[in-house]
Amino acid sequence: MRIVVVDDNAMNITVVQEMLKRAGYRDIRAASSGMELFSILGLSENGEEMREGAPDPGVDLILLDMMMPRIDGIAACLAIQASERLRDIPVIMVTAMGDSKKLAEALDAGAIDYVTKPINRIELLARIRVALRLKQEKDWHKERDRRIREELQLAKEVQSAALPARLEESGIRIDALYQPSEELSGDLYAWNRIDENRYGIAVIDAMGHGISSSLVCMFIASVLRDAMVTRVEPVSVMEELNRRALQLQFADQLIQYYFTALYLVVDLASGTVEYVNAGHPPGILVRCDAALPQERLSGGGMAVGMFEDVSFTKHVLKLQPGDQLLLFTDGLLELVTGPEESRLDTLLDHLAGTVRHTGSLQELVGGEEGLERPDDCCLVRIQIS
Known part of the structure; x- marks a missing residue:
């Protein structure tokens, strides 16, 4: 399971990484800005696909800070949702804000959940487990749909023949x-x-x-x-x-x-x-x-x-x-x-x-x-x- 932690505060990243490592997660990558996240995902500076047919970045979950300079969490989340290649990656927003309108805006942008700072370890790990289960189910359905499409194409060719x-x-x-x-x-x-x-x-x-x-x-x-x-x-x-x-x-x-x-x-x-x-x-x-x-x-x-x-x-x-x-x-x-x-x-x-x-x-x-x-x-x- 590959998790990307995105925060402009290095201390916050260190704390979350330590929590995840102690819980058994080993493949963890950090990004200090929305721009760095885009680079990991294969997006350009404006959040668009850098090239057609880009490979899957292999990311299973993104922990995304809401308040960041230049590209905040909501803008980053909107760019992820705009990409057909990336939109199935679950995003959990991390925020110190208690503004319910902003949280609603984040969920509308495509985030599936959120945690508030200071982060409660038990709550964070529980929400991560739920998000990863959702990702596994989506991946299973995508693979099944791919096989069905291939079989339908073969059946179409047989019927035409x-x-x-x-x-x-x-x-x-x-x-x-x-x-x-x-x-x-x-x-x-x-x-x-x-x-x-x-x-x-x-x-x-x-x-x-x-x-x-x-x-x-x-x-x-x-x-x-x-x-x-x-x-x-x-x-x-x-x-x-x-x-x-x-x-x-x-x-x-x-x-x-x-x-x-x-x-x-x-x-x-x-x-x-x-x-x-x-x-x-x-x-x-x-x-x-x-x-x-x-x-x-x-x-x-x-x-x-x-x-x-x-x-x-x-x-x-x-x-x-x-x-x-x-x-x-x-x-x-x-x-x-x-x-x-x-x-x-x-x-x-x-x-x-x-x-x-x-x-x-x-x-x-x-x-x-x-x-x-x-x-x-x-x-x-x-x-x-």
Whole structure:
């Protein structure tokens, strides 16, 4: 435990150091001014960081005299609190003053406690023990948070790696825009070439967002990958997803994770798209001929993973070269302003009007890349060429 004693009176420093040594504290450093304290902590004369990325000074506690020339204890404490690197170091003010307003000002500046002169040894050591316990707890939480952040970053990279790469083959092009609202997302998209002419494409939105929904998404992704190849037919694929989703067991029986899904099979040979919509926002088919109306991939079915006996309905649309299909999750609806009941129509009109003259998915979504989103956003574009 490293303690820094700060006082402009050398005798006071000697007395406190002797008390601490007799109590078993060995790593004690003295500073005769606020400036000397700043030097120990790696701060400049005006209390700012001397250089970016400065190392931790290894200080566990500061005993800080309140009344010092030039830089008093309150000013020093404010500078410590302004530094993200130092603000968790507990500061105990040492003062001969009985002014309650000044003491309140010191506590407001960031000090966690105070002792008055003449110093009572038993009281001082008790307050030091409390402050050091607080420092240990803060350090433990900081280390745990660091490990969690590292694990979340790794999980984010794994989740992103599980998403398919942009596909461009004779007759079809598929790409996607994926913007989680947090490190991990509850949205998922997937596509797979079934045979020479058919492609399975899915967009899924799990309940909620964050760690729990991302884990559900990873489970769904593994099931979906197999179902696309072995089941193929949209209704059969959705039934398999529903069956496997209901196998998820949770300790809390009140928790049930479900997800909405839009799964479709594009057949280039027959020029058709077969799809099932399970409670998902409707996709949109934008015709190459602007005179033709766009068509919605709606269905109004039940979400997946809620009930065992759920029936899914397949729909079929004809495709022409130059047509484009847009599939998305409801995070896009959060970006649309206006009355809630008209947001879907506004979004679909925007997508249909914009997709004909832009090659950028970011333009379709709007806003800058990396912009903070209220919900996970996912947009998949399928171009028939």
